[in-house]
Amino acid sequence: MARTTPTYTPIGKYAAGVILSGLLMFSDINYGTFTPIRGLFKSSVIYSKLAVGNFIERAQVSIALFQNNKNLILTNDQLRERILKIEASLFLHKQLREVDNNLVNLSNRLNDFKGGNTVQIFEIADFDLKNYQCCSFHNLYLQNPEEIKVNKHSPVASDKAFIGQTLRVDLDIIKVILFSDINHVLPVKSKNLYCNARGAGEPLFILCKIELDKSRSIQLGDIIYTSGLGGIFPKDSPIGVVSSIKNIGSSENEILIKLDSNPLDQTFFGIIAKQ
Protein backbone atom coordinates (compact mmCIF):
# COMPACT_ATOMS: atom_id res chain seq x y z
CA MET A 1 0.00 0.00 0.00
CA ALA A 2 1.29 3.43 -0.86
CA ARG A 3 2.38 5.78 1.91
CA THR A 4 0.62 9.10 2.39
CA THR A 5 3.64 10.82 0.87
CA PRO A 6 6.68 9.53 -0.95
CA THR A 7 8.94 11.25 1.62
CA TYR A 8 10.69 9.33 4.34
CA THR A 9 9.51 10.81 7.62
CA PRO A 10 10.62 8.59 10.50
CA ILE A 11 8.43 9.29 13.51
CA GLY A 12 11.16 8.14 15.92
CA LYS A 13 13.32 11.25 15.53
CA TYR A 14 10.33 13.55 15.90
CA ALA A 15 9.01 11.67 18.92
CA ALA A 16 12.46 11.88 20.53
CA GLY A 17 12.51 15.63 19.79
CA VAL A 18 9.10 16.14 21.37
CA ILE A 19 10.02 14.09 24.45
CA LEU A 20 13.31 15.97 24.88
CA SER A 21 11.57 19.35 24.49
CA GLY A 22 8.85 18.28 26.91
CA LEU A 23 11.43 17.33 29.54
CA LEU A 24 13.24 20.65 29.09
CA MET A 25 9.99 22.58 29.39
CA PHE A 26 8.91 20.62 32.47
CA SER A 27 12.21 21.26 34.24
CA ASP A 28 12.17 24.95 33.29
CA ILE A 29 8.58 25.58 34.39
CA ASN A 30 8.82 23.62 37.63
CA TYR A 31 12.41 24.21 38.71
CA GLY A 32 13.46 27.29 36.68
CA THR A 33 16.44 25.34 35.26
CA PHE A 34 17.02 27.73 32.38
CA THR A 35 15.92 30.96 34.06
CA PRO A 36 19.49 32.34 34.37
CA ILE A 37 20.26 31.58 30.70
CA ARG A 38 16.98 33.10 29.54
CA GLY A 39 17.72 36.10 31.76
CA LEU A 40 21.04 36.61 30.00
CA PHE A 41 19.46 36.36 26.56
CA LYS A 42 16.62 38.68 27.57
CA SER A 43 19.12 41.22 28.95
CA SER A 44 21.14 41.11 25.74
CA VAL A 45 17.94 41.80 23.76
CA ILE A 46 17.19 44.76 26.04
CA TYR A 47 20.74 46.11 25.53
CA SER A 48 20.28 45.81 21.76
CA LYS A 49 17.01 47.72 21.99
CA LEU A 50 18.67 50.40 24.12
CA ALA A 51 21.53 50.69 21.64
CA VAL A 52 19.08 51.12 18.76
CA GLY A 53 17.11 53.63 20.88
CA ASN A 54 20.30 55.61 21.62
CA PHE A 55 21.20 55.64 17.96
CA ILE A 56 17.76 56.95 17.02
CA GLU A 57 17.92 59.52 19.82
CA ARG A 58 21.30 60.76 18.61
CA ALA A 59 20.01 60.96 15.06
CA GLN A 60 17.06 63.01 16.29
CA VAL A 61 19.38 65.34 18.22
CA SER A 62 21.52 65.80 15.12
CA ILE A 63 18.48 66.75 13.10
CA ALA A 64 17.41 69.13 15.85
CA LEU A 65 20.85 70.76 15.70
CA PHE A 66 20.15 71.81 12.17
CA GLN A 67 16.90 73.30 13.31
CA ASN A 68 18.57 75.24 16.15
CA ASN A 69 16.42 73.40 18.68
CA LYS A 70 19.05 71.09 20.13
CA ASN A 71 19.74 73.04 23.31
CA LEU A 72 16.08 73.60 24.03
CA ILE A 73 15.29 69.89 23.60
CA LEU A 74 18.20 68.81 25.76
CA THR A 75 17.36 71.26 28.53
CA ASN A 76 13.74 70.22 28.40
CA ASP A 77 14.64 66.50 28.59
CA GLN A 78 17.09 67.09 31.42
CA LEU A 79 14.56 69.09 33.41
CA ARG A 80 11.87 66.49 32.85
CA GLU A 81 14.21 63.71 33.96
CA ARG A 82 15.20 65.70 37.04
CA ILE A 83 11.57 66.26 38.00
CA LEU A 84 10.79 62.56 37.63
CA LYS A 85 13.87 61.61 39.66
CA ILE A 86 13.00 64.10 42.39
CA GLU A 87 9.39 62.85 42.56
CA ALA A 88 10.47 59.21 42.89
CA SER A 89 13.18 60.13 45.37
CA LEU A 90 10.79 62.23 47.51
CA PHE A 91 8.33 59.38 47.84
CA LEU A 92 11.00 56.92 48.89
CA HIS A 93 12.61 59.32 51.35
CA LYS A 94 9.20 59.84 52.91
CA GLN A 95 8.82 56.08 53.24
CA LEU A 96 12.28 55.72 54.74
CA ARG A 97 11.55 58.51 57.21
CA GLU A 98 8.51 56.59 58.37
CA VAL A 99 10.64 53.48 58.72
CA ASP A 100 13.09 55.60 60.75
CA ASN A 101 10.34 56.76 63.09
CA ASN A 102 9.28 53.20 63.72
CA LEU A 103 12.84 52.10 64.23
CA VAL A 104 13.26 54.44 67.20
CA ASN A 105 10.98 52.19 69.20
CA LEU A 106 12.16 48.90 67.81
CA SER A 107 14.96 46.50 68.52
CA ASN A 108 18.51 46.52 67.19
CA ARG A 109 17.54 43.96 64.61
CA LEU A 110 15.39 46.50 62.79
CA ASN A 111 18.14 49.11 63.12
CA ASP A 112 20.35 46.68 61.22
CA PHE A 113 17.74 46.56 58.47
CA LYS A 114 17.93 50.32 58.06
CA GLY A 115 21.73 50.44 58.30
CA GLY A 116 23.36 50.25 54.91
CA ASN A 117 20.11 50.74 53.00
CA THR A 118 19.85 53.57 50.56
CA VAL A 119 17.49 54.83 47.89
CA GLN A 120 18.63 54.43 44.32
CA ILE A 121 16.89 55.72 41.22
CA PHE A 122 16.94 53.61 38.06
CA GLU A 123 15.72 54.34 34.56
CA ILE A 124 13.46 51.89 32.83
CA ALA A 125 15.16 49.62 30.27
CA ASP A 126 12.21 47.64 28.99
CA PHE A 127 8.59 46.87 29.79
CA ASP A 128 7.12 43.46 28.98
CA LEU A 129 4.11 45.16 27.39
CA LYS A 130 3.03 42.05 25.51
CA ASN A 131 2.37 40.01 28.63
CA TYR A 132 1.24 43.04 30.65
CA GLN A 133 -1.66 43.75 28.29
CA CYS A 134 -2.73 40.19 27.62
CA CYS A 135 -1.51 37.81 30.21
CA SER A 136 -0.73 37.22 33.82
CA PHE A 137 3.05 37.75 33.91
CA HIS A 138 3.84 41.42 34.63
CA ASN A 139 7.50 42.41 34.60
CA LEU A 140 9.58 45.47 33.90
CA TYR A 141 13.33 45.85 33.53
CA LEU A 142 15.54 48.62 34.92
CA GLN A 143 18.98 49.75 33.82
CA ASN A 144 21.78 49.58 36.35
CA PRO A 145 24.80 51.00 34.48
CA GLU A 146 26.60 51.95 37.71
CA GLU A 147 26.38 48.33 38.87
CA ILE A 148 24.82 49.23 42.22
CA LYS A 149 24.30 46.17 44.37
CA VAL A 150 20.60 45.40 44.32
CA ASN A 151 19.29 42.57 46.43
CA LYS A 152 16.63 40.12 45.36
CA HIS A 153 13.20 41.07 46.76
CA SER A 154 13.97 44.77 47.31
CA PRO A 155 10.95 47.12 47.19
CA VAL A 156 10.49 49.09 43.98
CA ALA A 157 8.51 52.33 43.89
CA SER A 158 7.37 55.02 41.49
CA ASP A 159 6.68 58.60 42.54
CA LYS A 160 3.29 57.67 44.02
CA ALA A 161 3.52 54.23 45.59
CA PHE A 162 5.31 50.93 45.65
CA ILE A 163 4.77 48.98 42.46
CA GLY A 164 6.63 45.68 42.95
CA GLN A 165 9.86 44.06 43.99
CA THR A 166 13.13 43.04 42.38
CA LEU A 167 13.35 39.49 41.11
CA ARG A 168 16.81 39.04 39.67
CA VAL A 169 19.72 40.90 38.04
CA ASP A 170 21.18 39.78 34.70
CA LEU A 171 23.96 41.73 32.97
CA ASP A 172 23.09 44.80 35.08
CA ILE A 173 19.47 44.68 34.01
CA ILE A 174 17.16 44.45 37.04
CA LYS A 175 14.03 42.37 36.58
CA VAL A 176 11.07 43.64 38.60
CA ILE A 177 7.90 41.68 39.30
CA LEU A 178 4.86 43.97 39.55
CA PHE A 179 2.12 43.64 42.16
CA SER A 180 -0.39 42.75 39.44
CA ASP A 181 1.63 39.66 38.36
CA ILE A 182 -0.33 36.54 39.23
CA ASN A 183 2.69 35.05 41.02
CA HIS A 184 3.15 38.03 43.33
CA VAL A 185 1.64 37.97 46.81
CA LEU A 186 1.57 41.12 48.94
CA PRO A 187 0.36 41.23 52.55
CA VAL A 188 -2.03 44.20 52.77
CA LYS A 189 -4.41 45.74 55.27
CA SER A 190 -7.06 48.38 55.66
CA LYS A 191 -8.90 49.37 58.79
CA ASN A 192 -11.00 46.20 58.64
CA LEU A 193 -8.94 43.87 56.50
CA TYR A 194 -5.78 41.83 56.67
CA CYS A 195 -5.02 39.59 53.73
CA ASN A 196 -2.43 38.32 51.30
CA ALA A 197 -3.30 40.04 48.04
CA ARG A 198 -2.35 38.13 44.92
CA GLY A 199 -1.80 39.81 41.55
CA ALA A 200 -4.96 39.66 39.46
CA GLY A 201 -3.05 39.08 36.22
CA GLU A 202 -4.72 42.23 34.96
CA PRO A 203 -2.99 45.64 34.80
CA LEU A 204 -3.32 47.70 38.01
CA PHE A 205 -5.30 45.13 39.99
CA ILE A 206 -4.61 42.79 42.90
CA LEU A 207 -7.17 40.72 44.72
CA CYS A 208 -7.90 39.28 48.15
CA LYS A 209 -10.10 36.32 48.91
CA ILE A 210 -11.61 36.50 52.37
CA GLU A 211 -14.41 34.95 54.35
CA LEU A 212 -17.87 36.41 53.92
CA ASP A 213 -18.38 37.58 57.50
CA LYS A 214 -14.96 39.28 57.59
CA SER A 215 -15.68 41.24 54.41
CA ARG A 216 -18.95 42.82 55.60
CA SER A 217 -17.24 45.87 57.05
CA ILE A 218 -15.22 46.57 53.90
CA GLN A 219 -16.48 49.41 51.74
CA LEU A 220 -15.79 50.39 48.16
CA GLY A 221 -13.10 53.09 48.10
CA ASP A 222 -11.41 51.94 51.32
CA ILE A 223 -7.70 52.74 51.21
CA ILE A 224 -5.42 49.70 51.24
CA TYR A 225 -1.98 49.84 52.87
CA THR A 226 0.99 47.51 52.99
CA SER A 227 0.88 45.58 56.23
CA GLY A 228 4.65 45.04 56.42
CA LEU A 229 4.03 41.41 57.37
CA GLY A 230 5.97 40.07 54.40
CA GLY A 231 9.17 41.67 55.68
CA ILE A 232 9.91 43.36 52.36
CA PHE A 233 7.78 46.51 52.28
CA PRO A 234 7.53 49.03 55.11
CA LYS A 235 4.09 49.00 56.71
CA ASP A 236 1.32 51.59 56.30
CA SER A 237 2.26 52.68 52.82
CA PRO A 238 -0.91 53.29 50.74
CA ILE A 239 -0.97 51.23 47.56
CA GLY A 240 -4.54 51.39 46.29
CA VAL A 241 -8.27 51.39 46.97
CA VAL A 242 -11.01 48.77 47.08
CA SER A 243 -12.52 48.77 43.62
CA SER A 244 -15.10 45.97 43.82
CA ILE A 245 -16.37 43.27 46.17
CA LYS A 246 -17.63 40.12 44.51
CA ASN A 247 -19.21 37.03 45.98
CA ILE A 248 -17.41 33.94 44.67
CA GLY A 249 -19.05 31.21 46.69
CA SER A 250 -21.24 30.53 49.66
CA SER A 251 -18.57 31.56 52.15
CA GLU A 252 -16.05 33.71 50.29
CA ASN A 253 -15.76 37.19 48.83
CA GLU A 254 -13.23 38.48 46.36
CA ILE A 255 -11.98 42.01 47.03
CA LEU A 256 -10.53 43.67 43.96
CA ILE A 257 -7.99 46.40 44.75
CA LYS A 258 -7.03 49.04 42.19
CA LEU A 259 -3.41 50.10 42.53
CA ASP A 260 -2.57 53.81 42.81
CA SER A 261 0.51 53.83 40.66
CA ASN A 262 0.53 52.93 36.99
CA PRO A 263 4.02 51.71 36.00
CA LEU A 264 3.31 52.65 32.37
CA ASP A 265 3.26 56.35 33.35
CA GLN A 266 6.77 56.30 34.78
CA THR A 267 10.30 56.42 33.44
CA PHE A 268 12.20 56.33 36.72
CA PHE A 269 11.78 53.95 39.61
CA GLY A 270 13.34 53.85 43.04
CA ILE A 271 14.74 50.81 44.79
CA ILE A 272 15.77 50.54 48.41
CA ALA A 273 19.19 49.05 47.70
CA LYS A 274 22.40 48.15 49.48
CA GLN A 275 25.15 50.79 49.22
Add this chain to the structure above:
Amino acid sequence: MTLKKHFIILFSIFLGFTLDNLIIPFTNPYFIELSLGFMIFSYWVFAIPEKLQTFEALIYGAFIDLFFGEAVGFHMIFFTLISYIIHVYVFRFRLFSYFQLAIFFSGATTFFIASKYLIFFPENYSYLLLILSFIINFIIWIGVYFVMRAYRRKFL
Protein backbone atom coordinates in the same frame (compact mmCIF):
# COMPACT_ATOMS: atom_id res chain seq x y z
CA MET B 1 22.25 23.71 3.70
CA THR B 2 24.85 26.37 4.44
CA LEU B 3 25.05 28.28 7.73
CA LYS B 4 24.27 31.49 5.86
CA LYS B 5 20.95 30.06 4.70
CA HIS B 6 20.13 28.99 8.23
CA PHE B 7 20.79 32.57 9.37
CA ILE B 8 18.53 33.92 6.64
CA ILE B 9 15.71 31.61 7.75
CA LEU B 10 16.28 32.24 11.45
CA PHE B 11 16.38 36.00 10.84
CA SER B 12 12.93 35.91 9.21
CA ILE B 13 11.52 33.84 12.10
CA PHE B 14 13.07 36.27 14.62
CA LEU B 15 11.56 39.16 12.71
CA GLY B 16 8.16 37.46 12.89
CA PHE B 17 8.34 36.99 16.67
CA THR B 18 9.63 40.56 17.13
CA LEU B 19 6.69 41.90 15.12
CA ASP B 20 4.34 39.76 17.23
CA ASN B 21 5.75 41.35 20.37
CA LEU B 22 5.28 44.82 18.94
CA ILE B 23 1.77 44.26 17.60
CA ILE B 24 0.18 42.16 20.36
CA PRO B 25 -0.17 44.99 22.94
CA PHE B 26 -2.40 46.81 20.44
CA THR B 27 -4.42 43.82 19.20
CA ASN B 28 -4.92 42.03 22.51
CA PRO B 29 -7.58 44.40 23.91
CA TYR B 30 -9.65 43.30 20.87
CA PHE B 31 -9.05 39.59 21.65
CA ILE B 32 -6.76 39.10 18.69
CA GLU B 33 -3.39 37.41 18.90
CA LEU B 34 -1.14 37.02 15.89
CA SER B 35 1.61 34.49 15.64
CA LEU B 36 3.61 35.62 12.64
CA GLY B 37 6.76 33.90 13.92
CA PHE B 38 5.08 30.51 14.06
CA MET B 39 3.49 30.99 10.63
CA ILE B 40 6.84 31.99 9.13
CA PHE B 41 8.48 28.85 10.54
CA SER B 42 5.59 26.76 9.17
CA TYR B 43 6.04 28.39 5.79
CA TRP B 44 9.74 27.48 5.69
CA VAL B 45 9.03 23.84 6.50
CA PHE B 46 6.28 23.82 3.89
CA ALA B 47 8.54 25.44 1.26
CA ILE B 48 11.76 23.47 1.83
CA PRO B 49 10.78 20.35 3.82
CA GLU B 50 13.85 18.39 2.76
CA LYS B 51 16.11 20.99 4.40
CA LEU B 52 14.24 21.61 7.63
CA GLN B 53 13.78 18.49 9.70
CA THR B 54 13.80 17.48 13.37
CA PHE B 55 17.21 18.89 14.28
CA GLU B 56 16.56 22.25 12.64
CA ALA B 57 13.12 22.49 14.29
CA LEU B 58 14.68 21.83 17.70
CA ILE B 59 17.51 24.32 17.26
CA TYR B 60 15.27 27.08 15.88
CA GLY B 61 12.77 26.39 18.68
CA ALA B 62 15.54 26.59 21.30
CA PHE B 63 16.67 29.98 19.95
CA ILE B 64 13.14 31.36 20.00
CA ASP B 65 12.59 30.00 23.52
CA LEU B 66 15.73 31.70 24.78
CA PHE B 67 14.95 35.07 23.23
CA PHE B 68 11.17 35.25 23.33
CA GLY B 69 9.77 32.31 25.30
CA GLU B 70 8.38 31.86 28.77
CA ALA B 71 10.12 28.49 29.16
CA VAL B 72 12.74 26.55 27.20
CA GLY B 73 11.12 23.67 25.32
CA PHE B 74 7.77 25.19 24.40
CA HIS B 75 8.63 26.40 20.89
CA MET B 76 10.86 23.36 20.44
CA ILE B 77 7.85 21.06 20.93
CA PHE B 78 5.55 22.97 18.62
CA PHE B 79 8.16 23.49 15.93
CA THR B 80 8.89 19.76 15.97
CA LEU B 81 5.20 18.83 15.86
CA ILE B 82 4.29 21.17 13.00
CA SER B 83 7.42 20.08 11.19
CA TYR B 84 6.36 16.43 11.46
CA ILE B 85 2.80 17.08 10.26
CA ILE B 86 3.98 19.16 7.30
CA HIS B 87 6.55 16.52 6.34
CA VAL B 88 3.98 13.75 6.35
CA TYR B 89 1.47 15.65 4.23
CA VAL B 90 3.80 17.90 2.24
CA PHE B 91 2.84 16.58 -1.19
CA ARG B 92 -0.83 16.57 -0.36
CA PHE B 93 -0.45 20.24 0.64
CA ARG B 94 0.97 20.96 -2.80
CA LEU B 95 -2.45 20.09 -4.22
CA PHE B 96 -4.29 22.36 -1.82
CA SER B 97 -5.75 25.70 -2.83
CA TYR B 98 -4.65 28.88 -1.04
CA PHE B 99 -7.94 28.76 0.84
CA GLN B 100 -7.31 25.23 2.13
CA LEU B 101 -3.72 26.08 3.04
CA ALA B 102 -4.87 29.16 4.93
CA ILE B 103 -7.37 27.07 6.90
CA PHE B 104 -4.71 24.50 7.82
CA PHE B 105 -1.99 26.96 8.79
CA SER B 106 -4.27 29.33 10.71
CA GLY B 107 -5.77 26.29 12.48
CA ALA B 108 -2.28 25.10 13.44
CA THR B 109 -1.39 28.61 14.63
CA THR B 110 -4.57 28.84 16.68
CA PHE B 111 -3.75 25.47 18.29
CA PHE B 112 -0.29 26.84 19.10
CA ILE B 113 -1.82 29.98 20.69
CA ALA B 114 -4.36 27.93 22.64
CA SER B 115 -1.62 25.66 24.00
CA LYS B 116 0.46 28.67 25.00
CA TYR B 117 -2.43 30.12 26.97
CA LEU B 118 -3.30 26.77 28.56
CA ILE B 119 0.27 26.15 29.70
CA PHE B 120 1.40 29.62 30.75
CA PHE B 121 -1.67 31.86 31.17
CA PRO B 122 -4.70 29.65 31.92
CA GLU B 123 -6.44 32.60 33.66
CA ASN B 124 -6.44 34.51 30.36
CA TYR B 125 -7.64 31.62 28.18
CA SER B 126 -10.54 32.75 26.04
CA TYR B 127 -12.50 31.06 23.25
CA LEU B 128 -13.36 34.46 21.79
CA LEU B 129 -9.64 35.18 21.47
CA LEU B 130 -9.10 31.85 19.70
CA ILE B 131 -11.96 32.33 17.25
CA LEU B 132 -10.97 35.89 16.36
CA SER B 133 -7.29 34.92 16.15
CA PHE B 134 -8.18 32.07 13.79
CA ILE B 135 -9.99 34.46 11.45
CA ILE B 136 -7.21 37.08 11.52
CA ASN B 137 -4.44 34.50 11.12
CA PHE B 138 -6.39 33.00 8.22
CA ILE B 139 -6.30 36.36 6.43
CA ILE B 140 -2.70 37.08 7.39
CA TRP B 141 -1.45 33.68 6.20
CA ILE B 142 -2.06 34.70 2.59
CA GLY B 143 0.17 37.75 3.07
CA VAL B 144 2.81 35.75 4.94
CA TYR B 145 2.83 33.15 2.17
CA PHE B 146 3.46 35.63 -0.66
CA VAL B 147 5.90 37.82 1.28
CA MET B 148 7.91 34.80 2.42
CA ARG B 149 7.88 33.31 -1.05
CA ALA B 150 9.36 36.52 -2.45
CA TYR B 151 11.91 36.58 0.40
CA ARG B 152 12.89 32.95 -0.26
CA ARG B 153 13.31 33.51 -3.99
CA LYS B 154 15.46 36.56 -3.37
CA PHE B 155 17.73 35.27 -0.64
CA LEU B 156 17.82 31.45 -0.86
